[in-house]
Amino acid sequence: MLPAAHRMRRSADFERAVRGGARAGRSTLVVHLVTRTDPGPGPAVGFVVSKGVGNAVTRNRVKRRLRALTGERLGALPPDADLVVRALAPSAGADYATLGRDLDGALRTASRRRAERAGASAGPGR
Numbered sequence: 001m002l003p004a005a006h007r008m009r010r011s012a013d014f015e016r017a018v019r020g021g022a023r024a025g026r027s028t029l030v031v032h033l034v035t036r037t038d039p040g041p042g043p044a045v046g047f048v049v050s051k052g053v054g055n056a057v058t059r060n061r062v063k064r065r066l067r068a069l070t071g072e073r074l075g076a077l078p079p080d081a082d083l084v085v086r087a088l089a090p091s092a093g094a095d096y097a098t099l100g101r102d103l104d105g106a107l108r109t110a111s112r113r114r115a116e117r118a119g120a121s122a123g124p125g126r
Helices: 011-020 056-072 089-093 096-122
Strands: 022-025 029-035 044-049 081-087
Touching (some): 011 029, 011 044, 022 096, 029 096, 056 081, 056 089
Antiparallel strands (some): 022 029, 029 081
């Protein structure tokens, strides 16, 4: 379960992560990872599961699985990170292990891209 302090709720936070974050995708999901400027209690995570994934029962099952998987990985996220996990249609038929592998791979790629952006923004000689 994802603790309440780590849940993203404001639409502005979702928008900032999706528009400005490092993105990485896999067959079942896409993650958007952005660094927060204000200090918080730790990483914040939000989920987007559209009707394209399936009916309400299917969407809620996918959200529960993603919440549990993300909760297990919360300690590996930087404390100043905002993460949005967007489920794609194939996530409806994916098992827990597949979602976990896809989440791990996407998080690795997004973290690497986030670090590259931070290094590029510092510029040479700074």
